[in-house]
Amino acid sequence: MSVPDTRAKPREDVTPQSLGLSEADVLDMYYYLRLARAVDDRMWALQRSGKAAFVISGQGHEGAQVGTVYALNREKDWLVPFYRSVAAVLTKGMPAAEIFLIQLGKAPDPSSGGRQMPGHYGHRHYKILSTSSPVTTQCLHAAGIAYAAKVRHTGEIALTELGDGSTSEGDFAEALNFSAIHRLGVLFVVENNGYAISVPLSKQMAVPNVAARAAGFGMAGVTVDGSHVLHAYAAAREAAARARRGEGPTLLEVLVPRLTAHSSDDQQEKYRSADEIARDRARDPVHVFTEELRGWGILTDVREKEILSRIQHEIDLGTEMAEEAALPDPATATRHVYAEPPDPRFRA
Amino acid sequence: MSVPDTRAKPREDVTPQSLGLSEADVLDMYYYLRLARAVDDRMWALQRSGKAAFVISGQGHEGAQVGTVYALNREKDWLVPFYRSVAAVLTKGMPAAEIFLIQLGKAPDPSSGGRQMPGHYGHRHYKILSTSSPVTTQCLHAAGIAYAAKVRHTGEIALTELGDGSTSEGDFAEALNFSAIHRLGVLFVVENNGYAISVPLSKQMAVPNVAARAAGFGMAGVTVDGSHVLHAYAAAREAAARARRGEGPTLLEVLVPRLTAHSSDDQQEKYRSADEIARDRARDPVHVFTEELRGWGILTDVREKEILSRIQHEIDLGTEMAEEAALPDPATATRHVYAEPPDPRFRA
Amino acid sequence: MADKRYLDAIHDGLHEEMARDARIVVLGEDVGRKGGVFGVTDGLYQAFGEARVLDTPLAESTIIGVALGMSVNGLLPVPEIQFADFIHPAFDQILSEVARLRYRSNNDYDCPMTIRVPYGGGVHGALYHSQSIEAFYAHIPGLKIVAPGTPEDAKGLLKAAIRDPDPVIYLEHKKLYRSIRGDVPDGDHVVPIGPAVVRRPGRDISIFAYGLMLHESLAAADALGREGVEAEVVDVRTIKPLDAGTILESVERTNRALIVHEDNRFAGFGAEIAAMIAEEGFRFLDAPPTRLGGPDVPGVPFSTPLEDWFMLDAGKIAAAARNVVAY
Amino acid sequence: MADKRYLDAIHDGLHEEMARDARIVVLGEDVGRKGGVFGVTDGLYQAFGEARVLDTPLAESTIIGVALGMSVNGLLPVPEIQFADFIHPAFDQILSEVARLRYRSNNDYDCPMTIRVPYGGGVHGALYHSQSIEAFYAHIPGLKIVAPGTPEDAKGLLKAAIRDPDPVIYLEHKKLYRSIRGDVPDGDHVVPIGPAVVRRPGRDISIFAYGLMLHESLAAADALGREGVEAEVVDVRTIKPLDAGTILESVERTNRALIVHEDNRFAGFGAEIAAMIAEEGFRFLDAPPTRLGGPDVPGVPFSTPLEDWFMLDAGKIAAAARNVVAY
Ligand SMILES: Cc1ncc(C[n+]2csc(CCOP(=O)(O)OP(=O)(O)O)c2C)c(N)n1
Numbered sequence A, B: 001m002s003v004p005d006t007r008a009k010p011r012e013d014v015t016p017q018s019l020g021l022s023e024a025d026v027l028d029m030y031y032y033l034r035l036a037r038a039v040d041d042r043m044w045a046l047q048r049s050g051k052a053a054f055v056i057s058g059q060g061h062e063g064a065q066v067g068t069v070y071a072l073n074r075e076k077d078w079l080v081p082f083y084r085s086v087a088a089v090l091t092k093g094m095p096a097a098e099i100f101l102i103q104l105g106k107a108p109d110p111s112s113g114g115r116q117m118p119g120h121y122g123h124r125h126y127k128i129l130s131t132s133s134p135v136t137t138q139c140l141h142a143a144g145i146a147y148a149a150k151v152r153h154t155g156e157i158a159l160t161e162l163g164d165g166s167t168s169e170g171d172f173a174e175a176l177n178f179s180a181i182h183r184l185g186v187l188f189v190v191e192n193n194g195y196a197i198s199v200p201l202s203k204q205m206a207v208p209n210v211a212a213r214a215a216g217f218g219m220a221g222v223t224v225d226g227s228h229v230l231h232a233y234a235a236a237r238e239a240a241a242r243a244r245r246g247e248g249p250t251l252l253e254v255l256v257p258r259l260t261a262h263s264s265d266d267q268q269e270k271y272r273s274a275d276e277i278a279r280d281r282a283r284d285p286v287h288v289f290t291e292e293l294r295g296w297g298i299l300t301d302v303r304e305k306e307i308l309s310r311i312q313h314e315i316d317l318g319t320e321m322a323e324e325a326a327l328p329d330p331a332t333a334t335r336h337v338y339a340e341p342p343d344p345r346f347r348a
Numbered sequence C, D: 001m002a003d004k005r006y007l008d009a010i011h012d013g014l015h016e017e018m019a020r021d022a023r024i025v026v027l028g029e030d031v032g033r034k035g036g037v038f039g040v041t042d043g044l045y046q047a048f049g050e051a052r053v054l055d056t057p058l059a060e061s062t063i064i065g066v067a068l069g070m071s072v073n074g075l076l077p078v079p080e081i082q083f084a085d086f087i088h089p090a091f092d093q094i095l096s097e098v099a100r101l102r103y104r105s106n107n108d109y110d111c112p113m114t115i116r117v118p119y120g121g122g123v124h125g126a127l128y129h130s131q132s133i134e135a136f137y138a139h140i141p142g143l144k145i146v147a148p149g150t151p152e153d154a155k156g157l158l159k160a161a162i163r164d165p166d167p168v169i170y171l172e173h174k175k176l177y178r179s180i181r182g183d184v185p186d187g188d189h190v191v192p193i194g195p196a197v198v199r200r201p202g203r204d205i206s207i208f209a210y211g212l213m214l215h216e217s218l219a220a221a222d223a224l225g226r227e228g229v230e231a232e233v234v235d236v237r238t239i240k241p242l243d244a245g246t247i248l249e250s251v252e253r254t255n256r257a258l259i260v261h262e263d264n265r266f267a268g269f270g271a272e273i274a275a276m277i278a279e280e281g282f283r284f285l286d287a288p289p290t291r292l293g294g295p296d297v298p299g300v301p302f303s304t305p306l307e308d309w310f311m312l313d314a315g316k317i318a319a320a321a322r323n324v325v326a327y
């Protein structure tokens, strides 16, 4: 039983310079990272204050999401997200206000008009596919999007995100296989936080790293430490380049901590030790990237303050706007089951 | 993109002696091989003469099936077959007559009482699970059987068979994963004949050998030339030993030719070249094993005659018995939807 | 006799059965250390160990497919599907394999198992955490389906399901878990699969319901009672096989029928009940057998005003009943 | 006007649409070089190339899941499921994704596609090559379903389905492929999704059917006619959305209804038609609206006497009609 150990190696070598990134670029990534965390914190605040029914959080996953999505052509390429994709959708262009509209189930919510639970992001304008709840189905959608891009010669690639547990659904293997056969431009980003709700990785798979699955489908597989924004960025940039060269899909596993319970309905203390939860805190991408940027002399107190006050402003405006927005009108609830106008003579 | 090339290597070293097999053993295997082919030929004869509506054949797969099933404890272990498992079920103990009863849809057919199409084998007495038509579902059944064996400490293992195309269904990956996690005693025998009806392997997967998939699930993966009965036997024996030692499942890929069209409803000339079909003939396991046994001085004309006449007798008896057997009585068609007696007061 | 929540009645029934029959294995997502996302399997992992209370990988086809193998080889599986909305990846394993094994093998094999499925809306679960699935499974010969509405039935029907020789889909309504309490007989209390029961007698109209809608229908009947309309409320409880006899007897008494379910109306299970009444109770009927179901949109929308619009309640049921009575 | 087999009408409609609209992609198992196991896609691979006529891996969830992605990104997929019996692994992708994309995104996304599904019994296909699936999909809001019974409708409804802005399940009956011929208008002939049609007028009873059962019902009506019973036969042809108006008008004329489908009877699609008639056509009815469906066993058994027992035919339909007329 030989399993290629693709566990992430520490990579001192990865720096903005080594990647040819300007200070502006990395500070832009830092902005999205902090924005995602601030939006997420506000989501929890809205839930605790009884204004939001439910929160599913991206805390701990933000660094990997910012890094991978930043490697895309964010106007041209597709994002096929999942429920933890707060940072991913923000980096792809979705304004913070839209997330609060989803969170509060308000009528102007562009993802679903208040029809879906919080966490179900989507917006065609930003080429973010609408999210459903059944896990892993989106992997095949990303493959289909990439197939269309290939035959239509649009040059688009598709990045889809899922969790470690979700790799156990048959649709995951099917999507890898179809994408590999047609050498499609798909990045399968598995955000491995070690748990599927309460189920640890050891009960989810018999390999240390799910990236090991790639080889058996004839595609590239990579594992990186997702707490390092630039490691995720570097791996995604390579994968995107491979994809654009027609060399097919990549299974990119990013190792991330889950810094909250699974959702506002879960109590993780029941199945995770206090130690482990504490250890994960040290892997907080916000902490890690802040230290790195300071170490590289890119982030100063002044700049950090600027960024945070800009974010504070966006969050407050977004929340305010969302809170003031109207709830959906039940008279609209029967709309858009089918294209309009439906023919009144027939029943469904 | 690194794919471990597990393509079958020619193995001169594999002989009855090297495997500690007696002449009686290998002649017994040879008997099953020839029996399977004779049964199969008769199935086609019955179809051509209009007595059978449909044939799905195992021709070309028999050597691999005899070799792998022979490596089991045939009383104790489980066989979870598919529609090409003619040789497998015969080797597991099913009498030839039963196959003709299925073929003709007769009432005494123990697999289904004439309810299922030809090729849907099953018989609890021989620990052969009932076969359905949807491909790949049986892989999870084999895993569940092995899980029960593990927690009940029965020492049983389960061998299941499927085709190369069937590895594309999500259930295949799911079954590998579950079996690897629990280190279950399952042999997943993929009979790779290069086609799924008309779809060639190149459109089914991006790897040269599906055994390459095993590593990514944390289990053993092996590819052997299934035209060599003893190569299949040796690989299955090793896999069975691993399983009994609690070292988990094996994905055993056997490379076989498909010597007929997919079924009596298919015309393979439409999608396969005459050359290729001719080349496959040279891989006929009956031809290969006959030559090997002669080379080892085990098979003589006399012995071959004995075996063939014994087989002829079985086939003729079995066919006769099946042809004389009654068709199912429609009055029985509503039985066994549920355990009997059903409560007449309630509708379903 | 003890007063229990619906949730605890299920838990206790499961615990008692596992203690009684060592063949029973519970498997599903998060059923182990966490005790299930709703807490139904709480403590079973500690009481019966990992081998019998199995956290599966996140794969519903796996959950049902391996359960079939377990059932064939001497175990008695009680798989849990975390939410009814997520049972669909197992549709093929249930329809093609579990439901058909006995028939296709001409009784050589059987496949006893109890598939526990939390379902239903009114819990802010939106499109993918609110679904009802009985219509899909009621159409599959070889399956049985129960939908208990009370703690007593929750325990008694679970025991009957686990002891049944055939596969049973056990539908537990998420909104009833903590909102409904009731007396549950102590000891080995079994409620047989099949019989429906009249929960409230009445002479003016029969209301047929199950699960959460049973309680809304009883509340509607009380409201109607205050208006002098005596509604009989029949708890269907077993969806498959259906107790046509009890249903027809009720219609014979009241001559009017209203069938209520929260699931989408079009081609829902109510159509079977209404069609059966129309065909076999035709001469009893003074008014059209009427169905009240959820709106025909692809799921329960999330936002409160939309969810309230979707979900049926006592008021909507009473209004529909008045129309039938006034016919 | 040309006389064509049902099979060729589908093929020609597909070929014409692919020639008309370069966005159309056909995908499925064996649809390429082999031209499909029934020959429906014969020649398309050669005519339109590999990129547009795609042999997929053996995985139905893949076929539908990637079709959704293609639809979202500018293609117009026409996936083929080789046999209706094997659509079940795609149930989740169809129900949770394809049918819900427009609704859940509040019209930001749509998902046009035509899912071709060969179905039905009477072909010695046994349990797993004979299934009818309309009951499962009729209950899914967001889908449309058509079941053409004639070559003309086979071509015209296929074109309507492909041009429809929403996902359509196109049910083609395997036994009709080569057994039924008929006139098919030349050129761009479209039959709208929705309207049912009266195939044979009559005053004594209305028989509602589709697919193969349409033809058995017409044969039954001829037999009844020789006995002086004038049966009206209505071809439902679109299952979802259902043409309640045409159905009710027919019942208003005949005052008697028999609903026929080969699928299992219990909770089958006939229940929706019968329940709708009972509820909205109550005052027209002189006899119970009656359903004639396949027996409630898990599938069509293989052996000829068993298959004959299962399948409905003109004789069984005429017998059921006589009972309704005699009521
Ligand atoms: C098909 C399906 N089954 C079950 C669920 C319920 N569920 C929601 S999230 C989740 C765990 C997912 O774990 P993982 O994929 O590791 O992602 P994470 O939440 O850890 O980021 C489960 C079981 C679901 N959404 N879909």
Ligand SMILES: Cc1ncc(C[n+]2csc(CCOP(=O)(O)OP(=O)(O)O)c2C)c(N)n1
Binding pocket: B084, B133, B134, B135, B162, B163, B164, B165, B166, B167, B191, B193, B195, B196, B197, B262, D029, D058, D082, D086, D089
């Ligand atoms: C789920 C499902 N989809 C489609 C089919 C139709 N079908 C029967 S056999 C077959 C090809 C199987 O190919 P492979 O797995 O390679 O086995 P082989 O027949 O080549 O031995 C197909 C597509 C099926 N039986 N089940």
Ligand SMILES: [Mg+2]
Binding pocket: A163, A164, A165, A191, A192, A193, A194, A195, A196, A197
């Ligand atoms: Mg996880």
Ligand SMILES: [Mg+2]
Binding pocket: B163, B164, B165, B191, B192, B193, B194, B195, B196, B197
């Ligand atoms: Mg093959």
